[in-house]
Amino acid sequence: MALNTIWVVVDRSGDKVASVALELLTKARQVAGTVEAITWGDASSIAGQVGAHGATALHTVGDTGGGLAGPPVAAAIAAKISSGTAPDAIFLAQSYNGRDIAGRLSARIDRPVLTNVVNLAEADGGLVSEHAIFGGTEILNARFTADLPGIYVIRAKSFGAEESGGGPAAVDTWEVPELGATGAARVVASHVEETAGPKLAEAAVVVSGGRGLGDAGSYKLIEDLAKLLKGAPGASRAIVDAGWVPYSHQVGQTGKTVKPTVYIACGISGATQHMVGMKSAKNIIAINKDQEAPIFNIADLGVVGDVKKVLPQLIEALQKRG
Amino acid sequence: MNVVVCVKQIPDPAGTMKLDQSSHNLVREGKLILDESDSYGVEMGLQLAEQAGGGEVTLVSMAPNSETSGLRTALAMGAARAILVSDPGLAGTDALGTAKVLAAAIKRAEPDLILTATESTDGYTGTIPAQIAELLGMPSVTFSKKVTISGDNVTVERQTEEGYEEVEVPLPAVLSVTAGVVEPRYPSFKGIMAAKGKPVDELKVTDLGIDGSAVGASGARQEVTAVTPAEARKAGEIVTDDGDGFQQIISYLERIKVI
Numbered sequence A: 001m002a003l004n005t006i007w008v009v010v011d012r013s014g015d016k017v018a019s020v021a022l023e024l025l026t027k028a029r030q031v032a033g034t035v036e037a038i039t040w041g042d043a044s045s046i047a048g049q050v051g052a053h054g055a056t057a058l059h060t061v062g063d064t065g066g067g068l069a070g071p072p073v074a075a076a077i078a079a080k081i082s083s084g085t086a087p088d089a090i091f092l093a094q095s096y097n098g099r100d101i102a103g104r105l106s107a108r109i110d111r112p113v114l115t116n117v118v119n120l121a122e123a124d125g126g127l128v129s130e131h132a133i134f135g136g137t138e139i140l141n142a143r144f145t146a147d148l149p150g151i152y153v154i155r156a157k158s159f160g161a162e163e164s165g166g167g168p169a170a171v172d173t174w175e176v177p178e179l180g181a182t183g184a185a186r187v188v189a190s191h192v193e194e195t196a197g198p199k200l201a202e203a204a205v206v207v208s209g210g211r212g213l214g215d216a217g218s219y220k221l222i223e224d225l226a227k228l229l230k231g232a233p234g235a236s237r238a239i240v241d242a243g244w245v246p247y248s249h250q251v252g253q254t255g256k257t258v259k260p261t262v263y264i265a266c267g268i269s270g271a272t273q274h275m276v277g278m279k280s281a282k283n284i285i286a287i288n289k290d291q292e293a294p295i296f297n298i299a300d301l302g303v304v305g306d307v308k309k310v311l312p313q314l315i316e317a318l319q320k321r322g
Numbered sequence B: 001m002n003v004v005v006c007v008k009q010i011p012d013p014a015g016t017m018k019l020d021q022s023s024h025n026l027v028r029e030g031k032l033i034l035d036e037s038d039s040y041g042v043e044m045g046l047q048l049a050e051q052a053g054g055g056e057v058t059l060v061s062m063a064p065n066s067e068t069s070g071l072r073t074a075l076a077m078g079a080a081r082a083i084l085v086s087d088p089g090l091a092g093t094d095a096l097g098t099a100k101v102l103a104a105a106i107k108r109a110e111p112d113l114i115l116t117a118t119e120s121t122d123g124y125t126g127t128i129p130a131q132i133a134e135l136l137g138m139p140s141v142t143f144s145k146k147v148t149i150s151g152d153n154v155t156v157e158r159q160t161e162e163g164y165e166e167v168e169v170p171l172p173a174v175l176s177v178t179a180g181v182v183e184p185r186y187p188s189f190k191g192i193m194a195a196k197g198k199p200v201d202e203l204k205v206t207d208l209g210i211d212g213s214a215v216g217a218s219g220a221r222q223e224v225t226a227v228t229p230a231e232a233r234k235a236g237e238i239v240t241d242d243g244d245g246f247q248q249i250i251s252y253l254e255r256i257k258v259i
């Protein structure tokens, strides 16, 4: 075992543990002797799941009182480290909360961060990280030369989540130092935009639309096809920015990472930032009228054609099959 | 209402990006342009200052050379002035080092509000906004979609995995702005002419009281151990739709047992 202890920040939404957190716990126990988890809010409701994925302890900073997770979690971790209990590494998800916590923590303990990590390997008693650069065409490996702990911000779906057979993690509360102004932001309301059907990040079939659809109304073709295939509708950033669909549909670097059995890209060019979010799909089908579109370089089946012709025909044929 | 907008100047992403063989830093020769991601922050900053009925937008940027072409674009949009920290010693600076430099430069402008993008196009660590906020001892809201100021408070619609949340935060604060949430204005001819005369305050790292060892490649305290080509996905079958394209898709879905 290369490392003694890894702390994994467990991202969550209410009582639901983010799947990426379970992936990080699984990887952590492969490379370290002891894995401990850190979260916010109520810990007892998730101690079983976190323990089953390899963490022996689950530390919570407690109720954030409507505050964002970043400041209290970062401050509590930093306080533990300065009191002398430092792990070898800290894993966080490349998510909204993960990035906030990592940023604040790095400034507090004056340690660098490695971000957009897609794999980790042991080498010379430490960790070497892997990063997909230039749209995943090249792999960059990096490591810290600083004192421990190393802070790693890891992309979702980089590892599989597997249970270890461990019992519930032992829960305790970590004290949060006085946050002053840094903790002043308050969440006053939450809005959920997700549509019916399987969740985008977990769906076995994802049908995504891009600017090639031509107009917002044509996105219905994407929704209809997704529904027929029991999949989830996704989108490129271009049409999210254009206001055709909400952000929760975005696939890519700043959106969701998907790894479905099949990804169907309709009228999407295949920009590097889109591809990093979907290129690990098992099968990729692309429909684009430009045969030079980069998406065809990674498609298993590419159809050079007009989405406005192909999609209605495809939908009709599937409906007929019932 | 004085706003600082952090703007990064980057090599044109439409060109080919490459890494320097020995330093593994991104090659940044030639003209640098305003990172499109930051144009949203500039626009939002201008709108918020206008709505507040006064105040100015100051740009803060860090670059290894004294490049200003990206800054001129943002000045032409309407920003009043810029602070550029440029120093050869900055080459290879990591996110935390960058945040230290930006935070020190921001302090000089004494802003009420600091805007950044959620992530830069070429670096995309996405940690810098929170790092800046922590270094300045301020609250922050990342992934802001909509920002409304009322007095000393800001209400932000913050993007989340499932939708968005409404967050209230007192000023001064750091907000990172999501791309596409406002329509960045095109600089007018008058704006472009005016930009030529606007002040760009150029500083060195030592002017900010930052120790040179905190920045640059040594300050980054990390190293690239290898860069290798990724295993390419096998190119598949490309067919041209002659009216039976949908049929090809159906056969493929049958073969992989999705239908």
Ligand SMILES: Cc1cc2nc3c(=O)[nH]c(=O)nc-3n(C[C@H](O)[C@H](O)[C@H](O)COP(=O)(O)OP(=O)(O)OC[C@H]3O[C@@H](n4cnc5c(N)ncnc54)[C@H](O)[C@@H]3O)c2cc1C
Binding pocket: A209, A210, A211, A212, A213, A214, A235, A236, A237, A238, A239, A250, A251, A252, A253, A254, A255, A256, A266, A267, A268, A269, A270, A271, A272, A273, A274, A277, A287, A288, A289, A290, A293, A305, A306, A307, A308, B037, B119, B120, B121, B124
């Ligand atoms: C920091 C940063 C982060 C980013 N993050 C993301 C991200 O998370 N996700 C993301 O998707 N993008 C992201 N982007 C944006 C990305 O660079 C591209 O701009 C975007 O993916 C393009 O979307 P698109 O393919 O829909 O549009 P375009 O690039 O405009 O492509 C449209 C395609 O449709 C085709 N087409 C047109 N008409 C038809 C028709 N009738 N039938 C068939 N095909 C047609 C065209 O040939 C073209 O290939 C990011 C960019 C930056 C700088």
Ligand SMILES: Nc1ncnc2c1ncn2[C@@H]1O[C@H](COP(=O)(O)O)[C@@H](O)[C@H]1O
Binding pocket: B006, B007, B008, B009, B037, B038, B060, B061, B062, B063, B095, B098, B102, B115, B116, B117, B118, B119, B120, B121, B123, B124, B125, B126, B127, B128, B129
């Ligand atoms: N060198 C820089 N100069 C000015 N602003 C920067 C610089 N680097 C990063 N930023 C700001 O911080 C944001 C996040 O950057 P990053 O953490 O690199 O993704 C960017 O979008 C910019 O708004």
